[in-house]
Amino acid sequence: MINIVVVSHSALLAKGVEELARQMMRGDGCKLALAAGVDDVEHPIGTDAIKVMEAIESVSDCTAIVVLMDLGSALLSAETALELLDPEIAARVTLCSAPLVEGTLAALVAANSGGSLEQVLAEAQGALQAKQAQLGEMIPGQKPLNLPLKKGKSLSWKVQNPHGLHARPAARLAETLALFDAELVLEKNGQCANPRSLNQLALLQVHRGDTIRLIADGVQADEALAAFKALAEHHFGEIVSESQQPSLHGIPVEESISSGPILQVARFWPQIVERRVGPDDVLNEQQRLRVALQHTLNDLNKLAERTGALIGKPQAAIFGAHCMLLDDPDLQHAAYTRIAQYQCNAEQAWQKELELIAADYRAMDDEYMRARELDVRDILRRSLSHLQQQPIPPILITAPSILILEELMPSEVVMLDRRMVLGICLSGGSALSHTAILAKTMGIPMVVGMSGCMTKTHTGQKAMLDAARGVLQLSH
Structure with missing residues (x-):
């Protein structure tokens, strides 16, 4: 395996190159690492030899590492990093003078395809040829491919x-x-x-x-x-001739193209039985709710730990916020008071209190804040499942599939096996929800607001998801 490191003065530029590269790559035949910008809020443009060294070390589990750079001082930082590296790793590093954007893309495709170091370097160095040819410029050293057409x-x-x-x-x-x-x-x-x-x-x-x-x-x-x-x-x-094949449209979240069988996933919600309780049962209902909320809090802490380990601490904070909402004394007191005042069971009281909070979010002017109502319903579903002793069924995926759902909770996204999810289509949802944010961070192609995706597809049906355009093309 040959891995690639991009050294740039700008973190935004490097991220852009990475985004382009991810569109090209299929499989895991090559790793890409970035060493871009410096940790200075007021002057973020620059390169850091330590960052370059750490980036190289992060992808050193390979036979060779190719480093591409943008400007002259990036080369100096890369050369300094070589001096700081373990000699065994440094010996496997090649600094490449190819243009950063075109060279990185060409090198990644060659490396991901299993090319040799010589082939990867040749692809990177020749990455400007197509542009030069299109502009009518002379291409130094270009040799025509001479393979016999009559053979084979x-x-x-x-x-x-x-x-x-x-x-x-x-x-x-x-x-x-x-x-x-x-x-x-x-x-x-x-x-x-x-x-x-x-x-x-x-x-x-x-x-x-x-x-x-x-x-x-x-x-x-x-x-x-x-x-x-x-x-x-x-x-x-690519998606071609939409008029010849049925297709569905939605709003892109994570942009990529994937194809495979569809797996429809039914939405689960605990069945709630409304009932009045007598004065003697009020304390019992309050205690039932107290125990269910503690179980839910334990679940959320475990989800935060899993998210932090697999995705990152910023994403784990989503479930930290869920814990804060759930553990709000005022909210819990309101639910306990509702049980006593209206003599209703714990499920009714808790559902009513959280539905009021969700409605407040939906009424907000800010689109980002409106999307937070899904977090409230995620907490509600989990706590109701504990109250009803109806465990939330996991999403079972036996083969790589494009998931089709009405909605997907943030807590469900982090439990998905990324290797088995080719993409996700939701009939509802928001591109600003925590579900969408987590999916994007995990690199899962996703489209929301795809009206009709549940009724016009079926499990096992072949499809191609162009998440960049928000299109699901269905096979006949």
Whole structure:
């Protein structure tokens, strides 16, 4: 494995490069680490050799590390970091002079595809070739690919992608074909390219309506052609011709593209039986509520610990806030008073008090604060489940799937197995809810407000989720 480190004067610039890179990467064949900016609130622009060293160490579980930098002093910081590193790690580090944005993307695709260090460096260094060719500039040292067109088997495809084989679908093609033991060449109108190279694919300048032909020869030629055909039929991972296939639309949260089977998840809410209680039962109902709230508080503390360990302390604070709301003496006193005054059971009293709080949030002008009503209902559901002794069923996922739900609670998101979730579509929800914020932090493609997603899909149905556009395309 070859990992990549980006060194930049600007944390925002580095984050932008990372966001682009995540759009290109599939699988876990390469790790990316950032060393950007300095810890100075008033003057955040700069580079720090210690940060560079720590970034390199964080991805040192590999055979080689390629470091890309933006400006001259970033190189100085990287060179200083090499002197600070353990010699064994430093010996595996290569500083690369390629352009930061284009070079990082090209290097990541090559590394994620299992390319050698030489191939990764060559892709990074040649990352400007497509731009130079499009602008009519001379490309120093460019050599045409010379593979015999008459050799091997071939398969042709007319590209239907609206923007042709731009960076993202080209990256999918390069990574897919990297797996096969075969000699491969992609041809368009007599011009040839290595389909395992993002740069070579860009030089072909494949537009919508162009016909491309993959020629394969070798041990796994048939497998390579079959993989090419399957990827092409899915338009290299992009949504195409929405008028020909049914699709649903919503609001993007975490932007990515994924495809796989749908798994519909039914919404669970504890069944509440309303009943009046006698004067002698008031203390018993108050005690029932007191015990249920303590169990709920224990649950929330465990969720905060899990979130802090798996995602981060800022995200764990979400459940810390839940604990503060639940443990509010005034709120609890109001519920106990309601039980005594109206002689209702604990469930009715507690539900009424929390519904009043949720309604207050929904009435707020600020959209971010309105989204907090979901947190209140998350707490309510959990405490009612303890009162009713109806455990909240976990979301069981037996194979990687796109989850379709009416709504998803923040406490449910952090319990998901990220490896099994290809994406999430909610018929309701808000892009500013803590559910959306947690999903985004976990890197889960997500779309909210997708009206009809529960009624127009079914479990097992194949679909492609383009979370960048908020579109779920369904197979027939």
